[in-house]
Amino acid sequence: GDSVTQMEGPVTLSEEAFLTINCTYTATGYPSLFWYVQYPGEGLQLLLKATKADDKGSNKGFEATYRKETTSFHLEKGSVQVSDSAVYFCALSPGGTSYGKLTFGQGTILTVHP
């Protein structure tokens, strides 16, 4: 079956540091890929997505590129802020589906210190 593997956390950075959270996946066909962010005590918010190979999703300074050859969708940000502290989830939706049957990674906790 489909699966998503995220780098284990927690990740602790200083403000303005560079962020990378690794995400790799296993899926048949051509899945769509997503990053969601969950702030403390809240639901998940869609951060960015990519629907085909070599697509780059971007939002709020975060970027991720859909790499089919390495089955990866790593999340990056050039300069993190304290307000970026949250849990980040990588997820995939199987190719060819018309509904959100997402498979999620375990989540990576990010803490940014001033």
Place this chain on the structure above:
Amino acid sequence: SQTIHQWPATLVQPVGSPLSLECTVEGTSNPNLYWYRQAAGRGLQLLFYSVGIGQISSEVPQNLSASRPQDRQFILSSKKLLLSDSGFYLCAWGPGNTIYFGEGSWLTVV
């Protein structure tokens, strides 16, 4: 714009008691609707999804059920809660395979 609301936000229920979590979506019609659960320290698991009124698909066998009595209303229920039902429950909606989550409901079964 579309909005999604679920309630209650938090609840503490004794083992064996019933459960009802409600979710409504505004600003769209005939949305796909979902219930996900996030257990402590774990990722999210899809419990149910619905592509229309009265149409419910269950992803995992469990102590819970779902219903969709109206186009934009999705309800998660249980007749008798178990300790293992504790967790963070998230309603979601979406066009296609992109989904948007509600604020979530924290359930503690004691």
